[in-house]
Amino acid sequence: MWNRVWAIVVKELRQLSRDRMSFGLIVMIPLIQLTLFGYAINTDARLLPAGIVDMEQSSYSRALVQAVEASQVVRFTAQYASVIEAEAAITRGEVKAVLYLPSDMDGRLLRRRAAGENPALSEPLGQWLVDGSDTVVAGSIRGLRNMPLQEMLDQPFVASSPTLEVVQYFNPEQRTVVNIVPGLLGIILTMTMVLFTSAAIVREREQGNIEFLITTPVQPFELMLGKIVPYVLVGFVQIAIILGAGNLIFEVPVRGRLDYLAMAAMLFILASLSLGLVISTIAKTQLQAMQMTVFVLLPSILLSGFMFPFEAMPGPAQTIAEMLPATHFMRMARAIILRDADIFSLQYDALALLAITAVGLAIASSRFSKRLN
Amino acid sequence: MTRRATELAVEARGLTLRFGDTLAVNNLDLAIPRRSIYGFLGPNGSGKSSSIRILTGLLKPSSGQAVVLGETLPGGEEKLRLRIGYMTQKFSLYDNLTVQENLDFVARIYGVPRTQAKQRREELISVYELSGQRRQLAGSMSGGQKQRLALAAATLHKPELLFLDEPTSAVDPENRREFWERLFDLCDSGTTILVSTHYMDEAERCHRLAILDQGVKRADGSPQALMNAMNAWVVEVAGDNLRELKAALGREPLVLSAAQIGARLRVLIYKQRGITEPLQWLQSRVGTRTLELARPSLEDVFVSCTGTHRVNAPHAEPSDVEPPHVE
Numbered sequence: 038m039w040n041r042v043w044a045i046v047v048k049e050l051r052q053l054s055r056d057r058m059s060f061g062l063i064v065m066i067p068l069i070q071l072t073l074f075g076y077a078i079n080t081d082a083r084l085l086p087a088g089i090v091d092m093e094q095s096s097y098s099r100a101l102v103q104a105v106e107a108s109q110v111v112r113f114t115a116q117y118a119s120v121i122e123a124e125a126a127i128t129r130g131e132v133k134a135v136l137y138l139p140s141d142m143d144g145r146l147l148r149r150r151a152a153g154e155n156p157a158l159s160e161p162l163g164q165w166l167v168d169g170s171d172t173v174v175a176g177s178i179r180g181l182r183n184m185p186l187q188e189m190l191d192q193p194f195v196a197s198s199p200t201l202e203v204v205q206y207f208n209p210e211q212r213t214v215v216n217i218v219p220g221l222l223g224i225i226l227t228m229t230m231v232l233f234t235s236a237a238i239v240r241e242r243e244q245g246n247i248e249f250l251i252t253t254p255v256q257p258f259e260l261m262l263g264k265i266v267p268y269v270l271v272g273f274v275q276i277a278i279i280l281g282a283g284n285l286i287f288e289v290p291v292r293g294r295l296d297y298l299a300m301a302a303m304l305f306i307l308a309s310l311s312l313g314l315v316i317s318t319i320a321k322t323q324l325q326a327m328q329m330t331v332f333v334l335l336p337s338i339l340l341s342g343f344m345f346p347f348e349a350m351p352g353p354a355q356t357i358a359e360m361l362p363a364t365h366f367m368r369m370a371r372a373i374i375l376r377d378a379d380i381f382s383l384q385y386d387a388l389a390l391l392a393i394t395a396v397g398l399a400i401a402s403s404r405f406s407k408r409l410n
Numbered sequence: 411m412t413r414r415a416t417e418l419a420v421e422a423r424g425l426t427l428r429f430g431d432t433l434a435v436n437n438l439d440l441a442i443p444r445r446s447i448y449g450f451l452g453p454n455g456s457g458k459s460s461s462i463r464i465l466t467g468l469l470k471p472s473s474g475q476a477v478v479l480g481e482t483l484p485g486g487e488e489k490l491r492l493r494i495g496y497m498t499q500k501f502s503l504y505d506n507l508t509v510q511e512n513l514d515f516v517a518r519i520y521g522v523p524r525t526q527a528k529q530r531r532e533e534l535i536s537v538y539e540l541s542g543q544r545r546q547l548a549g550s551m552s553g554g555q556k557q558r559l560a561l562a563a564a565t566l567h568k569p570e571l572l573f574l575d576e577p578t579s580a581v582d583p584e585n586r587r588e589f590w591e592r593l594f595d596l597c598d599s600g601t602t603i604l605v606s607t608h609y610m611d612e613a614e615r616c617h618r619l620a621i622l623d624q625g626v627k628r629a630d631g632s633p634q635a636l637m638n639a640m641n642a643w644v645v646e647v648a649g650d651n652l653r654e655l656k657a658a659l660g661r662e663p664l665v666l667s668a669a670q671i672g673a674r675l676r677v678l679i680y681k682q683r684g685i686t687e688p689l690q691w692l693q694s695r696v697g698t699r700t701l702e703l704a705r706p707s708l709e710d711v712f713v714s715c716t717g718t719h720r721v722n723a724p725h726a727e728p729s730d731v732e733p734p735h736v737e
Contacts, residue, residue, distance in 0.1 A: 044518030048507065055506045055547075249502035249563075252466055253519045254491040 041255050045263025049237075053267060059233070063271050067225050067278045074221055075287050078344075079213050082177040087111035088132040090123045092140040101162065104184055105136060110177050120166070127168050134178050138163040207292075207375050218283035219370040220343040222302070223363040225279060226272055227309055227337045228330075233271070234313030235326040237264045238405065243323060257405040261398060265310045272306035273299075280374075293373035297380040301373060304390035305366035311397025312362065318404040337363035365389045418477075419444045419571050419602035420465060425474035427460050427625075434460040436625040438474070442604060442618075447597050449616030450606035451712060457625035458606035459499060462573050465604070466496050479571055492520065495569035499576045501556045505549025509540050509559055512548055513566060520567040534562040538592070553580035557589065565596065572596065574605040578612065590615055610709045621715045628715035637706045642666050642678040642714045643688035644706050649699025659695065667713045676704070678714055 053059060091098050106113055115132060117123040123135040139145075145162050165182075169175040208215045238260075241247045250260070276298075283289040291298070312333060320326035338344065340354055341363040347355065358364040365386035372378035380387070422440035426433065435457045442448045450458040463469040465478055467487030476483045481490050503512045513534060517527035535541050538558040543551055548559060557577060564572060574593075578586045590612070597603055605616065613619050613633065620630040629636055647655065652675045659668040659677060664685060666678040679688045689701050 040518055040521055044515055047518070048504065048511075048515045051511055052504065052506050244505070245498070245500045245502045246504060247502075248468065248498045248500075249496070250519075251468060252491065252494070252496040253516075254488070254521065255519055 038256070038259055041259045042263045042266070045255070045260060046266045049264060049267040053271075063229065063274065064278065066229060067221075067275045068282060070225055071218070071221055071279055071282050072286065074217055075214050075283070078217050080173055081211060081213065082173055083109055084112045085110065085133045085174060085177065086114045086131070088115040088117050088123055088126055088135040089113050090117045090120055090135060090137045093138050093142040095143050097143055097146055098138045101138065101142075101184070102136065105181060108181060108184075110181055111136075123166060127166060130168075133168050133171075133174050135166040136163060137166060212287075214283075214287045215289050215375065216371065218279065218287060218289040219374040220341075220367055221283075222276055222279050222370050223305070223341060223367045224334075224338055224343055225275060226302075226306060226366075227361075227363045228334055229275060230268060230272055230306055230309035231313040231316065231330045231333055232327070233268050234264060234310045235316035235320065235330050236323050238314065238317035239320050239323050239326045242321075257402045258398070260405065261311075261314050261401050264314065265307070268310055269303070269306050272309075273302065276302050289374075291374050292377040293375075294377075294380075297378075298370065298373045300380055301366060301369040301383070301387070304387055304394070305362055305369075308362035308365075308390045308393040308397065311394045311401060314401035315397050315404070318401050333361070337361050340364065342367045359389065360393070362390055362393055417444055418442060420448075420476060420478050420604070422465070422476035423474055425461065425464055425471050425476060427457075427464060427469060428472040433625045435464065435471070438625075438627055440476070440620065440627075440630075442602065444602050445597060445600055446617040447593060447603045447605060447615070449613045449619035450604070450622055451608070451610075451613040451619050451708075452606075452622035453608055453716070455624075456622040458622055459575050460625075461622070462496075462575050462604065462606060466490075466494060466573055492567060493570050495564035495567065495572045497560050497564040497572070497574045497577055499579065501548075501560060501580075503548055503556075503560060503563055506547055508545050508547055509535070509543045509551075510545065512559065513563060516563045516566050522567060530566060534566060538562045554582065554585035557581050557585070561589070561592065565601075569601065571602045571604070574603065576606055576608070578607070578609070586612070610707070610712065613712075614708050621712055623716040629711065633708055633711075636711045637708060640706045640711050640714055641681050642706075642710070643681060643685070644704040644710050645677045645679060645688055645692055646671075646702050646704045647675040647677060647692070647696050647699050648673060648702075649696065655696060655699070662695070664691075669713070676710070678710060 089102060091102065102113065105111065111134060113136075115126060117126060117135065120135075120137055123132075123137065126132050127135060142162050145160055148160070149162070165178050167175050167178045205211065238247075241250060280289075280291055284291065313330070316326055316329045316333070320329055336357060340350065340358040341347070341361055342358070343363070347358060347364065347368075350358065369380075369383045369386050372383055373380070418441055420440055420442040422438060425435055425438040425440075427435040438457075438461060440461075450461060452458050460469060464471050465476055465483070467483055467490060470484050478486075478490060479493050481487075483490075504515070507515065510531065513531045514527070517531060522530060535544060538561065540555065540558060540562065543555055543559075548556060551559070557580065561574075561577070564574075578589055581589065586609075593603055593605070605612075607613055616633065618630065618632050619636070621628045621636075631639070649655075652670055652673075656668045656670060656675055659665045659675075664680050664683050666680055668675055668677045670676075677692065679685060679692065685691050689703060692701055
């Protein structure tokens with residue numbers, strides 16, 4: 038049995054090494070996607086274009102505008118004479134938000150000073166008009182509701198202490214990229230692993246090799262196993278590229294043990310590959326295999342917890358996500374890389390990946406019949 | 411198992427393969443002796459490939475049974491894998507592997523031990539004259555080279571029974587002759603060979619052959635016996651206006667076929683319909699043209715069996731023809 042599996046493995050590796058395009062993709066996909074997503078995906082918005090409607094035009098109002106701009110959340114790109122003009126600018130998409138300072142702003146400021154910090158007596162100094170359709174933008178602007186005013190008021194400011202204090206573990210600077218890079222492992226591996234194997238059997242069929250192959254003593258299970266093994270190696274190469282480049286370019290640390298990560302990755306790669314094989318036995322052409330891969334890839338990106346917290350999704354979506362290898366690996370990878378978690382605390386996800394692999398291999402082997410009719 | 415059965419490499423009874431409404435193989439009986447070259451002769455779509463695929467276990471027959479090398483099909487396919495070789499109609503080795511890599515792959519798949527595998531590979535590379543292409547990608551080779559590589563791969567594990575599905579369709583005539591020399595070498599060393607073809611000259615080289623048409627076996631026997639037992643006279647007509655004559659003879663119910671070959675018209679006339687003197691009978695219909703009785707060729711047998719090439723003669727239904735079976 039093992040010599041036949043080995044025969045398939047050697048053949049696959051040779052064919053892969055001759056296919057420059059695939060070979061290039063193995064290296065370039067992780068690098069390009071890492072750079073792209075690492076820079077592009079950012080959930081804390083910075084330097085949003087904003088406008089001003091300053092009806093007061095006093096030294097105080099100018100000081101307030103400067104203080105807001107110093108936060109770097111917005112940059113003021115336009116002045117508008119009236120609220121109506123400002124609203125039109127938001128509609129056109131010129132600015133994401135407009136800071137409106139009414140003509141009695143100085144008066145409000147003085148009344149606020151007289152009232153001290155008694156919230157019952159203080160009234161807002163101005164108003165933010167926000168394009169609230171993008172929740173990330175709206176959230177960032179909401180963070181600007183409470184501007185410290187002591188500089189403007191030339192007097193010591195007694196900060197009210199928050200009810201609850203927040204201590205941020207593992208990612209104190211709140212950089213999105215720290216969470217993105219380990220997640221990208223799951224996404225990129227899903228893409229390449231499922232894609233490569235889904236084409237594996239289909240290609241033999243399309244190029245007519247299958248007719249020879251099934252007259253040999255090779256068994257379906259041996260063929261499936263032999264097709265998987267080379268891509269396990271490919272998967273590990275990609276993991277090394279993503280973590281290495283993530284560390285170099287984005288300074289994302291690997292806090293956990295590498296052997297734990299390797300174990301988790303092994304389970305995930307096997308699960309993805311067996312999923313690919315199932316597709317491979319269903320699809321009739323390489324194009325169909327590709328389309329079905331996208332069908333797996335899209336939920337892996339959107340539901341696995343890569344972009345949105347898994348816990349925030351409704352029940353049915355969580356159930357679907359639990360069936361995707363990427364979801365389980367995402368949890369394990371983030372736990373090990375960012376939180377230095379013990380692999381034994383991740384048993385549930387490990388078992389889930391094993392189950393997906395077993396079911397996938399069983400389905401693929403049973404669907405692959407050594408007959409042509 | 412009887413003694414007779416063990417001398418047969420293949421014995422089939424009533425093999426039928428149905429694809430939807432069409433019968434690709436219709437009630438096929440076969441008896442293929444060991445150590446012989448047996449041919450399937452038929453036009454495209456006559457069921458040659460389907461029959462071979464049933465006998466290799468790639469297709470499950472809708473009904474019927476075959477005993478191949480003592481194993482009963484359907485059911486015994488996997489036990490046969492190491493004992494049969496199959497060369498597919500379309501090149502089915504890997505285009506992006508070299509000759510040597512392809513052969514190494516086949517050796518590993520068949521579980522040939524390492525040291526033996528290397529020796530066997532070198533043997534095949536020299537026998538099939540591929541030493542110059544050893545490190546060439548199979549996809550970049552000529553039709554003849556590909557065909558030799560495919561035959562080398564199909565025989566690497568020294569099968570007792572070799573199936574060749576139209577092996578020479580992508581090969582020039584000279585390479586075809588050489589290829590057949592190799593087949594006789596293989597046969598001489600004890601291999602039974604089943605080969606399908608639509609070339610008459612190739613069919614004529616077989617020890618025995620079956621003529622297939624629309625999934626039905628129309629005749630079988632040795633080429634010589636088939637020619638001797640043909641149910642039609644062959645008369646060659648020389649003279650003018652042969653195209654016109656061909657059309658006229660085509661309307662004669664007793665004429666099985668009329669086909670122009672160069673400056674002559676080759677006419678097949680039914681034997682069983684009361685004609686004892688074909689030359690006399692025909693002379694009255696061809697005027698002053700000259701007539702000559704000819705030896706039947708395998709093509710004549712093929713035409714008389716299948717009714718193809720016939721000149722729109724609805725009366726010459728294949729079912730009219732008594733299928734000769736010659737021992």
